[in-house]
Amino acid sequence: MTVHVPTSLDEAVQLLVANPTARLLSGGTDTMVEVNFNRTKPEAVIALRRIPSLREYSIGPDGIVIGAGVPYASMETGPLAQALPALAAAARTVGSPQIRAAGTLGGNLGTCSPAGDGLPVLSALNASINLRSPRGTRTVPFAEFMTGVKRNSRATDEIIESVSVAPTTGFQDYAKVGVRNAMVISVASVCFVHDRNTSSVRVALGAVGPTIIRAREAEDWLAGRVDASKQLPPDGALATEFARLVASAARPIDDHRSTAAYRRHAIEVLARRLYLRSTT
Numbered sequence: 001m002t003v004h005v006p007t008s009l010d011e012a013v014q015l016l017v018a019n020p021t022a023r024l025l026s027g028g029t030d031t032m033v034e035v036n037f038n039r040t041k042p043e044a045v046i047a048l049r050r051i052p053s054l055r056e057y058s059i060g061p062d063g064i065v066i067g068a069g070v071p072y073a074s075m076e077t078g079p080l081a082q083a084l085p086a087l088a089a090a091a092r093t094v095g096s097p098q099i100r101a102a103g104t105l106g107g108n109l110g111t112c113s114p115a116g117d118g119l120p121v122l123s124a125l126n127a128s129i130n131l132r133s134p135r136g137t138r139t140v141p142f143a144e145f146m147t148g149v150k151r152n153s154r155a156t157d158e159i160i161e162s163v164s165v166a167p168t169t170g171f172q173d174y175a176k177v178g179v180r181n182a183m184v185i186s187v188a189s190v191c192f193v194h195d196r197n198t199s200s201v202r203v204a205l206g207a208v209g210p211t212i213i214r215a216r217e218a219e220d221w222l223a224g225r226v227d228a229s230k231q232l233p234p235d236g237a238l239a240t241e242f243a244r245l246v247a248s249a250a251r252p253i254d255d256h257r258s259t260a261a262y263r264r265h266a267i268e269v270l271a272r273r274l275y276l277r278s279t280t
């Protein structure tokens with residue numbers, strides 16, 4: 001196996017053009033599992049960890065840009081956690097400290113599992129994915145990026161460079177249910193973003209469909225009942241109906257991790273909890 005170690009994104013793009021079947025490698029926490037189980041045998045690897053720009057983030061008045069190679073550990077605390085508490089909450093649920101030190105959003109997007117913990121957050125934040133290729137940079141809304149289970153709209157010669165998020169003001173959080181508290185893949189997850197800047201509440205669901213699902217009907221229903229430019233009302237009946245509508249958006253299946261019925265129930269419980277948490 002040939003391992004290429006570029007030190008700039010331009011060099012990585014050129015290497016990918018010259019080696020179109022090469023596997024891009026960020027933290028390796030998904031890829032090395034595939035290799036260890038003989039599910040993939042890449043002839044060439046393009047390791048992205050030595051590209052400084054991919055491991056940087058910026059927070060400014062026009063928005064937040066997170067390099068595809070920023071590890072979860074950098075999202076758990078500090079400026080990124082202050083700017084995007086839901087992302088911090090999701091990052092804290094990923095694997096173990098070792099996995100969070102290596103794993104990245106770029107890798108979560110590259111794998112595109114419906115159970116990927118970063119993805120509901122990107123969906124609820126209306127994030128855009130910036131892709132770099134020999135043709136320049138293409139920006140794709142998250143809703144158009146993930147197209148199915150482990151499928152996305154990245155072209156084979158594109159490298160995920162970063163994600164962009166518009167500034168938000170208001171409560172945001174992420175909650176997940178798994179079979180135990182740590183080192184666990186989501187059975188169901190919810191990201192709740194109350195954005196007072198755009199007077200909206202946005203809710204995205206993980207692990208309950210082939211892609212991350214936005215609970216649009218619940219979002220619209222709530223928009224007709226509350227003034228989302230202000231603090232949301234601590235109304236239990238409203239929270240219950242909102243959560244019921246959120247759960248009705250889920251498209252869960254029975255599999256080795258859980259049943260569809262439990263997953264839908266978990267989504268309802270998490271959505272109600274997050275709504276009420278946002279009002280305090």
Ligand SMILES: Cc1cc2nc3c(=O)[nH]c(=O)nc-3n(C[C@H](O)[C@H](O)[C@H](O)COP(=O)(O)OP(=O)(O)OC[C@H]3O[C@@H](n4cnc5c(N)ncnc54)[C@H](O)[C@@H]3O)c2cc1C
Pocket residue numbers: 023024025026027028029030031032033048068069093094095096099102103104105106107108109110111115116117118158159160161183184185186
């Ligand atoms: C023990 C363990 C526990 C885990 N727990 C969780 C968990 O709780 N939640 C969760 O969401 N995930 C979990 N994972 C999965 C994994 O850690 C995450 O999906 C992580 O985000 C992958 O990032 P990475 O940088 O390691 O990806 P890599 O393994 O480097 O890459 C993954 C895929 O993305 C592609 N890729 C990587 N970077 C780019 C790029 N810049 N542009 C284009 N394609 C790219 C690769 O080619 C590959 O196909 C776990 C994994 C392990 C081994």
